[in-house]
Amino acid sequence: MCLGIPGEVIEILADRPDLARVDVSGVKRAINIGLLAEEGVEPGDWVLIHVGFALSKIDEAEAKAAMEFLEGIGKAYEDEIAALRESRII
Amino acid sequence: MCLGIPGEVIEILADRPDLARVDVSGVKRAINIGLLAEEGVEPGDWVLIHVGFALSKIDEAEAKAAMEFLEGIGKAYEDEIAALRESRII
Amino acid sequence: MNPEEQVLDRIERARRRRPKVREERVTLAHGSGGKATRTLVEAIFLEAFRNPLLEPLEDAAALSVDGARLALTTDSFVVSPLFFPGGDIGDLAVNGTVNDLAVSGARPLYLTAGFILEEGFPIADLTRIVDSMRAAAQAAGVSVVTGDTKVVQRGKGDGCYVNTAGVGVIDRPGRLGAATVRPGDAVLVSGPVGAHGITIMLARGELDIEADLVSDTAPLHGLVAALLAAAPGVRVMRDATRGGVATVLNEVAGAAGVAVVVDERAVPVEPEVRGASELLGIDPLYVACEGRMVVFVDGAEADAALAAMRGHPLGERAALIGRVKDDPPGLVLLNTVFGGTRICDLLVGDPLPRIC
Amino acid sequence: MNPEEQVLDRIERARRRRPKVREERVTLAHGSGGKATRTLVEAIFLEAFRNPLLEPLEDAAALSVDGARLALTTDSFVVSPLFFPGGDIGDLAVNGTVNDLAVSGARPLYLTAGFILEEGFPIADLTRIVDSMRAAAQAAGVSVVTGDTKVVQRGKGDGCYVNTAGVGVIDRPGRLGAATVRPGDAVLVSGPVGAHGITIMLARGELDIEADLVSDTAPLHGLVAALLAAAPGVRVMRDATRGGVATVLNEVAGAAGVAVVVDERAVPVEPEVRGASELLGIDPLYVACEGRMVVFVDGAEADAALAAMRGHPLGERAALIGRVKDDPPGLVLLNTVFGGTRICDLLVGDPLPRIC
Amino acid sequence: MRFVDEFRNAETARALSAKIAALCEPGREYKFMEVCGGHTHTIYKHGLEDYLPENVTLVHGPGCPVCVIPMGRIDDAIHIARRPEVLMTSFGDMMRVPGSGGNFFDSNAEGTSIRMVYSPLDSLKIARQNPDRQVVFMAIGFETTAPSTAMTVLRAAKEGLENFSVFCNHIMIIPAIKAILDSPDLRLDGFIGPGHVSTVIGCRPYEFIARDYGKPLVVAGFEPLDILQSIYMLLLQLREGRAEVENQYARVVPWDGNPTALRAIGEVMELRPYFEWRGLGFISHSALRMRQRYAAFDAELLFETPGVRVADPKACQCGEVLKGVLKPWECKVFGTACTPETPIGTCMVSPEGACAAYYNFGRFTRTRVREASVT
Amino acid sequence: MRFVDEFRNAETARALSAKIAALCEPGREYKFMEVCGGHTHTIYKHGLEDYLPENVTLVHGPGCPVCVIPMGRIDDAIHIARRPEVLMTSFGDMMRVPGSGGNFFDSNAEGTSIRMVYSPLDSLKIARQNPDRQVVFMAIGFETTAPSTAMTVLRAAKEGLENFSVFCNHIMIIPAIKAILDSPDLRLDGFIGPGHVSTVIGCRPYEFIARDYGKPLVVAGFEPLDILQSIYMLLLQLREGRAEVENQYARVVPWDGNPTALRAIGEVMELRPYFEWRGLGFISHSALRMRQRYAAFDAELLFETPGVRVADPKACQCGEVLKGVLKPWECKVFGTACTPETPIGTCMVSPEGACAAYYNFGRFTRTRVREASVT
């Protein structure tokens, strides 16, 4: 029910400034951006889509930070595993 | 369009005196007899049915007379043919 | 040729022209089994799919697969009402396909069953339909071996439509087919005509007509077997469904290029069928049966064929109803009860839609 | 057994109980290809018609007639809209039946065609449909040899429903069938999944979603021939129509009493199919294809099978997606992209009705 | 079937045929018009012409109400039926009658609901069953049918039904016969009078034909022997130099008609000043409309109609056929462009239309017929 | 797919799993509730529990709006839909939710028109396309969805649409969490906070949980790594003795939520004094209704509804499952009488319901899972 999907804004509809064409993996739909009126939405922005409305803008910096944290953990783990392997081989 | 079919009145519907059940060769239908209100219709009467209404009562005496005329012609013809045959045979 | 003959000649030429659907939209007449159906089938389906097996437009196609001689047929059933005196869409769907195989000279073996159900259709009704399909299949000695079910939204169907396709094996050597009919052949019908169509029409209840009538739906494979055993000179058999006996006669006359002359007095009709027909201004010759067939047989074997049919419970009231002549080719003529003669043509539109 | 195991055991027993339709009326779910469809088929159709040929509930029944080994199948097509990117109801109806024959190991030969037309249906649309049936039949090397047309009143149909039944010949010795699947077998899919179902859903226009997607409708007989020539160890093939790949996998797991374990990462899905699926909250594994098949093959021949499929234009993106194991029997398990494992069960109701 | 089968006896027909032949003067041409389409239908359906000598010709008159309905009225009906709330009913014969943009079947294919009924009372039933729809009965027919429509309206009024109305197209036989008699290119020797119309109007209204035009008229029944006998009676009058109205169909037709039926018509309907007949043009006082007091049941008042007069197709020679000037097959489009599947004129539509009857039943020549016997 | 695929990486999951295991104190049982049904769905769909140590248990909370809708409201909706002029629309999830006499599909099978829509705006489109029908949108959902409904009503008002209304069933997450926290039989170590609700309400409303109940809460995204990371963050708080509200999903959830969305809700809707939650009973100030000023769009005012409270089936233990007291499989009817085909409780209906998710995705034991790998 609370299904939300990230999509990239392609254009703001000229005749309907409350609607944006949004791309989800090559699929396009007009999405209502009225709930983001204050922040403003531009082509290239990523938004979270829920039942035909853009609920929030995706903060790319935050996403990057989250990924870095996760990748960091992954990297540390790989190093550990590698170290483990090496120790075994020896 | 002016299709009319003779049918035999089986009963007058108790709750709807303007309707009679009429039999046409074993097939039964309720027929409106309002157009024969003056003459009156009884079980055993034959009526001419047109688009769900009885248009007239069939006069059995007249029918018999017509048949007799036609059969008379037929009989005379047969006699003639028979006579012709006889004369040929001879 | 006198002027009238010239006109008639012109007409016959016009009738032989390639059929063309003039309507922009499908109307009920296109499904009635008469001229409009024929035009649609020839102008659209035959035109697109044309191949030697389809071309004869017989009840079933005769195939040769891997040395086996098979018959293949299909029919969809959209009868309304679904349940009627003497049967329901279920046994109709089985018998109809069994009959198309049987009259093609095949022994019916296997059926497919495709259901298109409308959202909201009572499961109890479906069970009843399927039960009577089972019973009919058992009676006809065939198995339903594969099937399909689709459900369409409310308002996009009418409860239940059933399609059956059937496969049979042709044991008998030689070919049956309208094209083999020739002058001198006898025309038989296996029993009283029109009971199915009239029963359906009355079962709708809109006409308020009561009659002790039941559909004639029945599987004809047994009757066909008895007939073929007694009369190897059978040319073609057809079950007289949509469009009735008159339509079958026209199809054969057209395909064989012969005249079919029928004695109206000889055509068996139940009194109630006649009564309802007179009341409604329709002709029983055009009313559908679902368990009656028309048989064309070598004139010399007419008596044997008739005797064989009468010896079978489904052919007790079989009758010799006509003869094949050479002129006028492609026409069906009727010697009327009254002693006159007239054409008995294809109907433009059947007055009874959705009878099967 | 611990308490959870006891519960799961109880559930498996409950699932093996004789199916029973609990609803009083047919709902759209009964036509979706998922659990409700299966219950309806088993509880009503199989129950009534039960015979050894029907019992396997394969795509086509395997028959032996007069020494010939035949496959017989049928499907009705009620897709809405009738015309969609990449195809229409016409080629769908031909390809669907060709595919059911092909995946049964038969060489498709002959089709029947039954039309249920709604009063008012444009003749031009009918012609277009019939033309694409002709083209599809030609492409698949099959002939339409018999047919039927019915017309129903406006409001009792949806333009045009088509039923096709098909006959093919089984040249190859040995039997294909879900029952022959055994642990160690490999599971392949012939290409990206779900394009047909998503295309249809978008073509309805109600979702206002645009995508460069076309239906995958295609005849699989050529691909099947190439596959069988290269991999005699093929156990069973199924075209992944209503209910998609997941439904086929479940059917096979159930029929063979094996576990099917699928690697989610290996299942090919077009980006647009994935995008639309995410947007709508559905899983491409359950979305219909009309030109894709799932193949179970002897594990030792997996590479040969994959190579053969990839060598055919319709199998270029074929993939090995899973393996057959012995436990838990009757279940399909998915190794997720994320590295977890879960059940991949039959759906109760398909979110996409009227896709074929 | 009683009162039916006895009048189809072939033996009697042969005898009567001999009598008829005997009555005909050699070399003289006899032309009788059967006014009623029902008779036309019987003649062709039973192959009755086989019993007539070559010099007796039957001319098919204007007495098929389906055949004379002008295109504009069909268009008007379809216009009414197109309203979403309207459910129209009519007799089966009407379904295929061409309007300028198609017939009722075509119209249904495009979305209207025009249903066939057996009786106008069935329309009433449909109205009761569909209180949310406006049920309009497309009424057609001569005086035979008008009383049924009138009785139905009276019943609707009594029940206070508010969703039933009649699109009235009832026409009258006498003005049509008069138009025929007054047409300059016509030569007829007598009339076979319409039996079922006469059950309502009786035989007296025909007396002017004998009196003013000197033509005999025999009111005839609808079985083939009825018609054959009527021809015999006409020939007898001619032989004896009489021109009278006679009633062959006395078993059904009372000399004075059915006064109850006439009163019902009079109560509900009134004369229109004029009405268009297909092929015959406008004929004054030839049709009926609903009376003001039944305005609530008058579809013509309740719904707007374009009321446009539509000219018949140029090729159409129905007028000549209806007047008996042309035999159906003499029309240039007969059987080629105009067939029952693709009628240009209305005479090709109704099974009672002269062209349809001839096309369906009689489309071959006498010589070939003689060969065509089962035995 | 960007922002999706990177959060499904199995390698990273394995690393995080090791970190999680390392954080857990041996012998201690950890119980975290994922409040939101979307999380429940993700957990089962991706097989996330395979990455958790045996002593970490996830409890599935009440955050599936479909699962908590009481039978009486379904009955009310069907009652409205039964009016011939009504065309009802709702999200697909609702179609199978049982009322006392069947679900929406059953109701459609009996004649109603209840259509699935992707967006409330689609209902508006349907209303424009069907001016002769009354289009009623059955609105459900937490604060995530309520703004969309509100915006749709505002648009309808702006357009002056007269045939559109909303049957409002929007509920609020905080009262539900509070009800859970106050339930006596509960022992939880922390909460996985609902990510998408929080895009609207922000993170502040959860602060009382940390402050008053001493439980940590991490607002989490919906990809499996999001959830795994949140569990890691919860365990870290526990290890460090903290109880705070943290935001794992900062890429989407602003700390203060979406004020425009909150204003839209406030403009169109107001608090109900109380509302029934399936399994949880009546919770005060837990739901929204339409404001008086939008009465013209309020289906509850426009149409009569029975409004009868229907007791849950006796066998149903959804309340215990929703509160996390019972695991789905511990319910006596789970998987036998209650299955997705024949749900007794609503948790078996929505793919986000705990019972349905467990039945569809997780219905086998860990030991068998370990065997079940493709390679």
Ligand code: SF4
């Ligand atoms: S053939 Fe056609 S156009 Fe000519 S008179 Fe007859 S109905 Fe009229």
Ligand code: SF4
């Ligand atoms: S198994 Fe069914 S009744 Fe039991 S808690 Fe789950 S949904 Fe409710």
Ligand SMILES: [Mg+2]
């Ligand atoms: Mg045609």
Ligand SMILES: [Mg+2]
């Ligand atoms: Mg047949």
Ligand SMILES: [Mg+2]
């Ligand atoms: Mg057939």
Ligand SMILES: [Mg+2]
């Ligand atoms: Mg048939």
Ligand SMILES: [Mg+2]
């Ligand atoms: Mg199928």
Ligand SMILES: [Mg+2]
């Ligand atoms: Mg079920």
Ligand SMILES: [Mg+2]
């Ligand atoms: Mg298949």
Ligand SMILES: [Mg+2]
């Ligand atoms: Mg099939």
Ligand SMILES: [Mg+2]
């Ligand atoms: Mg198939």
Ligand SMILES: [Mg+2]
């Ligand atoms: Mg057929």
